[in-house]
Amino acid sequence: MADSGGETDKNIEIWKIKKLIKALESARGNGTSMISLIMPPRDQVSRVTKMLGDEFGTASNIKNRVNRQSVLGAITSAQQRLKLYNKVPPNGLVLYTGTIVTDDGKEKKVTIDFEPFKPINASLYLCDNKFHTEALNELLESDDKFGFIIMDGNGTLFGTLSGNTREVLHKFTVDLPKKHGRGGQSALRFARLRMEKRHNYVRKTAELATQFYINPATSQPNVSGLILAGSADFKTELSQSDMFDPRLQTKVLNVVDVSYGGDNGFNQAIELSAEILANVKFIQEKRLIGKYFDEISQDTGKYVFGIDDTLKALEMGAVETLIVWENLDTNRYVLKNAVTGELVIKHLSKEQETDQSNFREAETQAELEVQEKLSLLEWFANEYKRFGCTLEFVTNKSQEGSQFCRGFGGIGGILRYQLDMRTFDELSDGDYDGYDEDY
Known part of the structure; x- marks a missing residue:
């Protein structure tokens, strides 16, 4: 993984968004009293405040009294929450507010507002009987960066791919002597020179790979995975070489054969690796649990x-x-013994929560009160x-x-x-x- 601390934080943000989407999608309200509001970066708070004011005027004409009151209530709470922001945060603003019906049929007011962990490119205002979370799904899309090394007998290209953006970091050409049967007594010397030049070529590629794909500040790879591609056996030689940085060795997702070198080879390598890159989280998960096993x-x-x-x-x-x-x-659960005042921590599953004995002290049967x-x-x-x-x-x-x-x-x-x-x-x-x- 790239910078492991930052990567872990990002994974936690993604998990929180998944959890939030699940909770929002299951929420239902009576009438159209649930507001979904998304503001992209550089949007104006004043524009949305004015729009909510206009909506308030329109909603005042709703015939059904109960529905009218709940819609006006939702718009008011959206207006109140927006007052906390002087301007839209750098990554945009997401706001959900309204009255939902709980599992036991009671009505409950909810307001959720947050700045996404990365910019959200959507603008949305909807009043409905459910919250609209479709735009949040784009936050879950991967923007992982992958490194590509395209290596053949004519030279090497270093590139990266992030989303749909490909970038060539560096390329260099090399002039390697070809195999030939001439030379007589010097044939061995020629072969040795050829091997030496190949060795130097692999070493140069390995050194440049470390330069481009290892972040010097953290000493960790700056890409989520590496693809090695080429038309000869250089790519295999590189992946098995002692000169290839072991930190990058663990990042190699695939070694592919391409018909060309350079830019054309880069494009072909991207196409051939599409399936692996799409499942990279899946592969990382398999590796992680595989290591555990x-x-x-x-x-x-x-x-x-x-x-x-x-x-x-x-x-x-x-x-x-x-x-x-x-x-x-x-x-x-943080539980407090009603008699001694002692705090106890318990971890309970859904089934265990229904068993009241978990909320009593085993020996004295003293009640354990839920503190948290x-x-x-x-x-x-x-x-x-x-x-x-x-x-x-x-x-x-x-x-x-x-x-x-x-x-x-x-x-x-x-x-x-x-x-x-x-x-x-x-x-x-x-x-x-x-x-x-x-x-």
Whole structure:
């Protein structure tokens, strides 16, 4: 991944938008009292305020009294929320407001406003019985950057592709001696010279690849993946060479044969790699979970799974990569013992929430009052930096992802160092009784 900190933050923003879209799409209201308002960057707050004023006048003529009041209420709350902004934020503004009907049939006012994590190129105002989220889907589209190295016997081209934008970073030509049968006694010398020039050519390409695709500030790759292409076996030689930076080696998504070098080869390589680039998130997910499964199959002790063990390892700062299913349905409760005033933290699934014994102290049956309730995923998104790990959300769409969710409860981690959770459990059962309550 590019700069891993920034990449993790972006993945978290994408997960939050997905979650928001899901919640907004399921919301329904009576009549047309739900406002969806999207303002692109450089739009004017004054223009929208005036438009809402005009809408207020029009809505005053709605015949049905209940519908009229709820529409006017929604427009008023949109106007109030807009007063908090002097100007439209750099990435635009998204505002949803209105009265929704909850699952138990009660009406509830909601207002959600936020600046997207990247510019939104849509302008929208709709009053309906549902929220319109179609424009938010463009925020989920990938703008990952991919590197291309097109290498043949005549030279090398370095390029990048991001979305639909291709860019040539650098190209150079090379004059390599061809194979021939002449030379008599010097034939071996000619062959050696030819091999030497090939070797130097591969080395130069490898050095330039590091220059173009490694960010010097972070020492991490600045592309999400690399495609090596060419018409001869140079591309394979490069990918297997010791001179090729190992940080880039792990980013190679595909090695493709193209009929040309240079620009034409670049275009052909993009076409041939289209399917892989479209599924790059899928591939990254398979690799990540594959690495996790490798740790387990080799029994390295550098893995952890399940909520309790993962949280213990997090507290110790042992987790390097925290892997969580993006739809993990577990809530984090901070509970207070009504008798002793002691705080307890519990992680409960939807089924466990219905079991009242989880809200009573086991021995004394004292009531545990809910002080705070938050989705565990959201808690991870807010707190993961505190534990010095990276956070990766995975789906259950790949075979590996599905196995991770079913077999490991959708939560686990790759550790920095070996940790035997069994001895840890024995300690927490004996000497450190009640360890769970500390975090």
